[in-house]
Amino acid sequence: VINIIYYHFMTNKSNYEYLLSDLTKLKGVGAKTTNLLKKKKINNIFDLLWKLPKSYTDRSRSTKIKDLKIGENQTITIIPQKYSFPRVRNLPNKVSCADETGEIDCIFFNSYEGYVRKILPLKKEITISGKIGFFRNKYQLTNPKYISEDSSLIKQKHNTYSLTDGISEKIYNKIINQIIKNLPTLNEWHSDNILNKFGKIKWNDAIVELHKPENIGNYKKNFYQRLAFDEIFSTFLVNSEIRKKIKKIKKKSKLVDKAKQDKILNKLEFTLTKDQFKTLEEINNDLSSTNKMFRLLQGDVGSGKTIVSLLAAYNTINSGFQVAFMAPTEILARQHFNFAKKLFSNQINIELISGKSEYKNKKEILKKLADNQIDIIFGTHAIFQKKVFFKNLGLIIIDEQHKFGVNQRKRLSDKGGKDCDVLLMTATPIPRTLTMTLYGDMDLSIIREKPKSRKPIKTYSKLESKIDDVIKFIKKEIKSGNQIFWVCPLIEESKKLDHSSAVKKFEYLNKIFPNQVSLLHGKTDLEDKEVILDNFLKKKFQILVSTTIIEVGIDFPNANVIIIENANKFGLSQLHQLRGRVGRGDKDSTCILMFKSNLSENAKKRINILKESNDGFYISEEDMKIRGFGDILGFKQSGIKNFKLADPIHNSDLFLLAEKEIRRIEMDNDNISKFKPLIKLYDRADIINDIA
Ligand code: ADP
Numbered sequence: 001v002i003n004i005i006y007y008h009f010m011t012n013k014s015n016y017e018y019l020l021s022d023l024t025k026l027k028g029v030g031a032k033t034t035n036l037l038k039k040k041k042i043n044n045i046f047d048l049l050w051k052l053p054k055s056y057t058d059r060s061r062s063t064k065i066k067d068l069k070i071g072e073n074q075t076i077t078i079i080p081q082k083y084s085f086p087r088v089r090n091l092p093n094k095v096s097c098a099d100e101t102g103e104i105d106c107i108f109f110n111s112y113e114g115y116v117r118k119i120l121p122l123k124k125e126i127t128i129s130g131k132i133g134f135f136r137n138k139y140q141l142t143n144p145k146y147i148s149e150d151s152s153l154i155k156q157k158h159n160t161y162s163l164t165d166g167i168s169e170k171i172y173n174k175i176i177n178q179i180i181k182n183l184p185t186l187n188e189w190h191s192d193n194i195l196n197k198f199g200k201i202k203w204n205d206a207i208v209e210l211h212k213p214e215n216i217g218n219y220k221k222n223f224y225q226r227l228a229f230d231e232i233f234s235t236f237l238v239n240s241e242i243r244k245k246i247k248k249i250k251k252k253s254k255l256v257d258k259a260k261q262d263k264i265l266n267k268l269e270f271t272l273t274k275d276q277f278k279t280l281e282e283i284n285n286d287l288s289s290t291n292k293m294f295r296l297l298q299g300d301v302g303s304g305k306t307i308v309s310l311l312a313a314y315n316t317i318n319s320g321f322q323v324a325f326m327a328p329t330e331i332l333a334r335q336h337f338n339f340a341k342k343l344f345s346n347q348i349n350i351e352l353i354s355g356k357s358e359y360k361n362k363k364e365i366l367k368k369l370a371d372n373q374i375d376i377i378f379g380t381h382a383i384f385q386k387k388v389f390f391k392n393l394g395l396i397i398i399d400e401q402h403k404f405g406v407n408q409r410k411r412l413s414d415k416g417g418k419d420c421d422v423l424l425m426t427a428t429p430i431p432r433t434l435t436m437t438l439y440g441d442m443d444l445s446i447i448r449e450k451p452k453s454r455k456p457i458k459t460y461s462k463l464e465s466k467i468d469d470v471i472k473f474i475k476k477e478i479k480s481g482n483q484i485f486w487v488c489p490l491i492e493e494s495k496k497l498d499h500s501s502a503v504k505k506f507e508y509l510n511k512i513f514p515n516q517v518s519l520l521h522g523k524t525d526l527e528d529k530e531v532i533l534d535n536f537l538k539k540k541f542q543i544l545v546s547t548t549i550i551e552v553g554i555d556f557p558n559a560n561v562i563i564i565e566n567a568n569k570f571g572l573s574q575l576h577q578l579r580g581r582v583g584r585g586d587k588d589s590t591c592i593l594m595f596k597s598n599l600s601e602n603a604k605k606r607i608n609i610l611k612e613s614n615d616g617f618y619i620s621e622e623d624m625k626i627r628g629f630g631d632i633l634g635f636k637q638s639g640i641k642n643f644k645l646a647d648p649i650h651n652s653d654l655f656l657l658a659e660k661e662i663r664r665i666e667m668d669n670d671n672i673s674k675f676k677p678l679i680k681l682y683d684r685a686d687i688i689n690d691i692a
């Protein structure tokens with residue numbers, strides 16, 4: 001019996017384990033090739049499945065010499081007639097060849113005589129291919145690409161690949177054919193309903209089709225769609241499992257005191273928008289449930305997320321818990337801190353921990369946190385350092401951390417302990433199809449509607465040579481009591497250069513507007529920074545020249561003009577973020593995008609999207625359509641999964657289908673063990689170790 005079980009286990013396992021084996025398991029692949037492939041992030045057999053042919057040479061249709069076309073890749077069957085091995089360095093070896101219709105010379109540079117003799121033996125019929133040249137009245141073929149006496153191979157179509165240094169097409173063809181031949185038959189993981197959408201094609205068959213040269217570019221065919229779907233689905237499934245796992249964690253529920261919440265609401269100078277109310281309700285429901293919250297509050301820049309999160313914090317505190325509020329920069333942490341102090345006056349204990357806090361002060365804060373004498377603490381990532389202990393942490397709020405990847409978030413959710421809810425916030429709207437890809441591990445609350453008082457920001461583009469017009473405009477704005485942000489270009493991510501260009505601009509503007517300009521850059525001392533921003537808020541000067549540090553979150557109601565230099569260095573979503581620094585008050589506001597040279601058609605198209613819309617969600621969708629999704633939002637750094645086949649633009653239907661199927665699986669509480677091979681093959685992140 002044991003033997004049978006063991007046998008069963010082995011075969012089952014070997015099913016997909018073969019695909020996860022090391023490359024050296026392949027015949028004809030040694031350490032050298034393995035290392036070359038590893039450099040290309042091809043680490044196992046499965047990875048090689050996505051090395052797809054770029055094109056192919058059809059060797060079945062051999063051409064006769066008299067019909068050769070110069071400059072084209074062609075295949076001919078010839079008989080080598082005569083060698084010529086010059087004994088002079090740098091002169092190539094030559095083999096004169098012929099068929100019944102004419103003659104051609106095969107030329108070999110840097111080759112050994114033995115090699116040439118071996119692959120082009122005299123008087124034997126050989127098939128070769130390559131780009132046909134013409135030299136001294138004769139056809140010529142330099143370094144023929146593929147040479148074989150084996151006529152069965154000649155009949156085959158031969159795939160061409162984009163080549164990794166040191167690995168020839170011949171090797172790629174050989175090893176990929178080998179894998180296709182040994183492909184294990186995997187048990188189907190999809191439901192019939194899903195399979196029917198792809199003509200019931202099985203994973204193995206789809207892989208075989210994928211590698212057929214005549215299928216290159218057949219993105220609409222069932223095999224391609226199914227494989228793209230597998231890719232999307234596995235990502236979503238892993239995310240869904242993480243979410244389920246977190247939500248299963250039982251916690252002490254919080255008691256949301258609506259009367260106290262209303263008192264704060266009545267104190268506000270504005271009423272919440274419908275979406276703010278709705279999202280607050282969603283968060284409150286999570287707080288009062290017995291399941292741990294892991295929620296993302298997504299809302300365009302200026303949509304008013306802070307107040308929603310602070311109300312959630314207030315409710316948590318009133319239920320007897322502490323709250324940690326983390327911001328990406330000290331400046332933003334301080335702004336939130338000040339807002340909270342104003343909002344809650346003396347009702348709760350509020351603290352700010354900053355890198356600049358004095359040691360004694362810091363020690364005092366840490367002590368108070370551990371003694372439960374602080375209700376809410378604001379700070380940067382410093383508030384999650386090892387030596388920081390909370391007596392009774394009930395909620396972690398994290399602002400503007402869209403660049404956190406799934407792994408980072410998961411670690412974070414573990415941090416506060418089981419009774420601690422987690423709320424993340426982001427002002428980076430993303431295209432609908434990417435939501436599950438990027439945020440599928442969290443529950444989502446979205447604020448779409450902006451406060452009614454907001455006016456659209458007028459957006460213009462301007463050539464740098466027309467800077468005088470811009471100066472004229474600024475003079476007028478300053479006269480009417482307005483303030484200006486001047487964002488300096490990002491030059492090749494070099495802090496030094498960013499710095500010097502900001503300094504130069506400051507000097508230039510300071511000559512025109514003496515005593516009305518201040519400068520903020522990456523090297524500005526933290527204390528100075530706070531003073532400068534505070535002075536800007538108090539209208540002590542009118543123009544703030546800065547690098548992009550003003551990008552995230554900070555709120556300046558009096559500033560209503562933003563100039564962005566070298567605007568083509570930014571993505572649309574980033575420009576939209578920057579632009580969102582203005583237009584928060586009730587005045588008209590303006591954004592001027594400056595460019596070094598005339599815009600290309602594509603750049604114009606992109607900028608027009610910004611000019612026409614103030615809706616971050618729409619902008620991200622359009623930007624993705626033009627630029628592709630890879631780097632629209634700087635998600636590349638966030639460890640976002642790189643899809644090999646799936647594309648959020650062309651396969652948006654598949655993304656939505658995958659989302660629907662995930663929801664169904666969640667609803668029906670399907671056993672996901674049948675997806676194990678899928679997850680193991682497609683998502684080898686550490687995170688799945690606890691799942692599959
Ligand atoms: P973001 O969503 O970008 O973080 P903030 O929370 O910083 O936006 O809000 C931007 C500004 O809008 C703040 O000054 C805030 O007080 C104000 N605000 C928030 N909600 C409303 C509202 N419903 N009506 C008017 N102003 C609001």
Ligand code: MG
Nearest residue numbers: 305306427553
């Ligand atoms: Mg914010």
